[in-house]
Amino acid sequence: xxxxxxxxxxxxxxxxxxxxxxxxxxxxxxxxxxxxxxxxxxxxxxxxxxxxxxxxxxxxxxxxxxxxxxxxxxxxxxxxxxxxxxxxxxxxxxxxxxxxxxxxxxxxxxxxxxxxxxxxxxxxxxxxxxxxxxxxxxxxxxxxxxxxxxxxxxxxxxxxxxxxxxxxxxxxxxxxxxxxxxxxxxxxxxxxxxxxxxxxxxxxxxxxxxxxxxxxxxxxxxxxxxxxxxxxxxxxxxxxxxxxxxxxxxxxxxxxxxxxxxxxxxxxxxxxxxxxxxxxxxxxxxxxxxxxxxxxxxxxxxxxxxxxxxxxxxxxxxxxxxxxxxxxxxxxxxxxxxxxxxxxxxxxxxxxxxxxxxxxxxxxxxxxxxxxxxxxxxxxxxxxxxxxxxxxxxxxxxxxxxxxxxxxxxxxxxxxxxxxxxxxxxxxxxxxxxxxxxxxxxxxxxxxxxxxxxxxxxxxxxxxxxxxxxxxxxxxxxxxxxxxxxxxxxxxxxxxxxxxxxxxxxxxxxxxxxxxxxxx
Numbered sequence: 001x002x003x004x005x006x007x008x009x010x011x012x013x014x015x016x017x018x019x020x021x022x023x024x025x026x027x028x029x030x031x032x033x034x035x036x037x038x039x040x041x042x043x044x045x046x047x048x049x050x051x052x053x054x055x056x057x058x059x060x061x062x063x064x065x066x067x068x069x070x071x072x073x074x075x076x077x078x079x080x081x082x083x084x085x086x087x088x089x090x091x092x093x094x095x096x097x098x099x100x101x102x103x104x105x106x107x108x109x110x111x112x113x114x115x116x117x118x119x120x121x122x123x124x125x126x127x128x129x130x131x132x133x134x135x136x137x138x139x140x141x142x143x144x145x146x147x148x149x150x151x152x153x154x155x156x157x158x159x160x161x162x163x164x165x166x167x168x169x170x171x172x173x174x175x176x177x178x179x180x181x182x183x184x185x186x187x188x189x190x191x192x193x194x195x196x197x198x199x200x201x202x203x204x205x206x207x208x209x210x211x212x213x214x215x216x217x218x219x220x221x222x223x224x225x226x227x228x229x230x231x232x233x234x235x236x237x238x239x240x241x242x243x244x245x246x247x248x249x250x251x252x253x254x255x256x257x258x259x260x261x262x263x264x265x266x267x268x269x270x271x272x273x274x275x276x277x278x279x280x281x282x283x284x285x286x287x288x289x290x291x292x293x294x295x296x297x298x299x300x301x302x303x304x305x306x307x308x309x310x311x312x313x314x315x316x317x318x319x320x321x322x323x324x325x326x327x328x329x330x331x332x333x334x335x336x337x338x339x340x341x342x343x344x345x346x347x348x349x350x351x352x353x354x355x356x357x358x359x360x361x362x363x364x365x366x367x368x369x370x371x372x373x374x375x376x377x378x379x380x381x382x383x384x385x386x387x388x389x390x391x392x393x394x395x396x397x398x399x400x401x402x403x404x405x406x407x408x409x410x411x412x413x414x415x416x417x418x419x420x421x422x423x424x425x426x427x428x429x430x431x432x433x434x435x436x437x438x439x440x441x442x443x444x445x446x447x448x449x450x451x452x453x454x455x456x457x458x459x460x461x462x463x464x465x466x467x468x469x470x471x472x473x474x475x476x477x478x479x480x481x482x483x484x485x486x487x488x489x490x491x492x493x494x495x496x497x498x499x500x501x502x503x504x505x506x507x508x509x510x511x512x513x514x515x516x517x518x519x520x
Contacts, residue, residue, distance in 0.1 A: 003364040004445050005456045011464060012365065018467035019320035022475045027328050029275060030282040034509065036194070036499035038283045039063050039076040041245035042511040045128030046077070046121065048092050049212075051198035052100060059246075060195045062096035069106040072501035075509045077121035079106040082113055084120065092124065108506070122510040129290065129514050132252035136292040139232075139255055142223070146232045149180045151438055153373065153398055153406035155430055156236070157423060160185040162204035164214045168221045170420060175225040175233045177427045181258060181405065183236035184218060186210045191241025191270050192495060196250065206417065210237050210247060215254035234258060236296070239284045240266050242276070242496050248284035252291035258337065258405075259288060262298035263325050264318060267479060268487045269301055273494035274479055285329035286515040295331065296405070297322045300341030300374035302485040308343040308378075312358055313462035314484050315340055319362065320467070321475070323369075330515070333368035337405055341374035342394040350451065352393060357455035359401040360446070365460075373398045375409025387411035388429060395433035402441035406430065 040059045048059040066076040080092065083106050089095050098104045109117055149155075157179035159171045164184075171182045187204030190197075200217060201209040208214060215237065222233045234257035239247040244261070251259050263281050266272040288295055299315040299322070306314065319338045326336050340362050344351045362371055375394045380387050391409035398406045408426045410418045418426075446452035470478045482488040 005360060005364050005453050006448065007361075007364060007456070007460065011460060015316075015320055015365075015460065015464050015467060016324070018464065018471055019317070019324045022467060022470045023321055023324040023328070026278050026475055027282065027325070030279045032503050033275065033279045033500055034072060034075060034503060034507065035245070035276055035279050035496070035501075036063055036067070036072065037243050037245045037280055038509065039072065040243075041249045041283065041287070042075075042077055042125055042509055043080065043092065044246060044249050045511055046080075046092055046124035047128065048096055050093055052097075055198060057195050057198060058093050058096035058100070061100040062092075065096075065099035065104070066106045070108045071504075072499075073504040073507060074108050075503075075507050077125070077510055078114060078117045078506075078508050079108055081120040081124070082107065082109040082117040085113075085116060114506075118508055118510070121508070122513065125510040126514055128249075128253070129511070132249075132287070132291050135252065135255040136290075139257065139292060142226060143232045146226045146230055149231050151434055153403045154180040154234070154370075155427070155434075156181040156183060156372070156405050156407045157427070158183045158185050158407070158418075160204070160207040161417075162187065162206070162208055163202040164200050164208055164217055165202060167208055168218060171218060172221055172225045173420065174423060174427070175222065175229060177424060178431055179233070179408070179427065180231070181234040181236055182218070182222060183258075183407075184208050184210070184214070186238050191238070191266060191272075194242045194496065194499065196243050196246050212250045212254060215250055215256060219254055219256065236260070239288070239295075240298075241270060242266075242272060242280075242499075244277075244280040245283045245287070248287040248291075248293075251293060252287050256293060258294040258296055259284075260298065261285065261288060261295040262339070263322050264479065264484060265298035265301060267489045267494070268485045271489065271494050273497040273500065274476055274489055274491045276494070276496040276500050279500060281325065282329055283512070283515075285326055285331055286512070288335065289330035289332070290515055292335070294335045294337050294370060295326065296337040296372045297339045299339045300343065303341050303343035304378045305485045305487065308341075308345070309348070309354060312459045313466055315358070316361065316365070316459055316463040317466050317470075318484060319366065320463070323366065333366070334370065336366065336369040337372040338362065338366055338369050339372045339374060342376050342390075342397060343374075343378050345379055346376075346390060352397070353451055354455060355393075355397050356400060356446070357452040358459065359397050359403065360452065361456040361459055363401045363403065364456075370404030372405040372407065373403035374407050375413075377413050380413040380415075382415045384411040384415075387413060388425065391426065392429050392433060395430050396437065396440075399433060399437045399440050400444045
């Protein structure tokens, strides 16, 4: 028996082995397919940028042109760099413009032409990956210069007005008030756009559009705050939806520090095709691994649709799957911000003890991961006083169980978009709990054989049972049957399926080659 919960090491090892068995066929599927967003991400690394007068990114126009001529299954890099040589064009964005005008056609070269195109593509994409390497080294230098926050968990606060120029002063004010991580939530519906908007934006809805320029602006602003405050302030956005690989790439290029990147969120909550999602998330995690970005997963969302007590084990199963997929893509434990949440109905007897059991189980299953602990949302009623109390209990669980990343709960959750004053009160709540009980996890040990231990053992046992059932079917079947978050998502349906293709025998993506071990 190990840890505060007395978990059986053999059962924990069994759970991980079952997660590997369930995840391996999905990895094989991802390794044998590509998507339009994976190919666009490679071309972004090669230098394609900008958008046409209608706001359609040139990288979309270029990939669409290649797919129309030769299909997707070969990859787009070889046809693109073959066309560059044939047309004697040195700028890949200019090629995209000519392709959009219909003045360039694409083919799949063979022999020496194919070898030359591969070599040129690898050189161009490698330059983009070296830029990601430089940004990672830059982060390391700044963390060394300014230091990390002294306390754990890191305080994570959402800022998103829709206008990047309004977000910046609010984010800087939040950092001054104690926030360690600023998350700029995306505009409603952006995950369903099959392109990344261009430039600085001021018209988001319930969030701010994720664009490369918005990433750059906010990162620069938080660098100023880091210098002012004497601690490195981290920036978070979203690598999810139909442009997951591109978002990860842009985040690496602009030195974001965390990205929301769950293996199943887009499938369950945005009805994105499962195969599209798993192919995209593997590539995006390879980029995150290279960039030194911490991923945040979305298991907390399951409990907004399913019962947080009856379905607690599905969170554990998803965490184990996310861990397996992340490790396979090259992410280290220190980059796994595995998600879970304080979502049990507060009117349920012993709800706080149940929350403690679930949070401590996650902490002990993933001792080296900076777990992301999410505040109550489902049972926030609009009573701001009750809501602030619930958030205080949530903060207390976070300190008692040694969570790594604490998302600040808002007493106005589900009522209004938070005002600065709301955030200030919420941060006061967090600061009080961390100041008064920040080291409580050192002292808190549940009674042997007591309520908390029994509950944790039961959830782990149910997780193992579910993983065994998934292994007898398949993960795609389990998702189709509504196992996670009660949503049923078949593998042959969902948004974005038309942007997926199986690799042809001559498929080539220089980004994948480099990210899987070759030097840039």
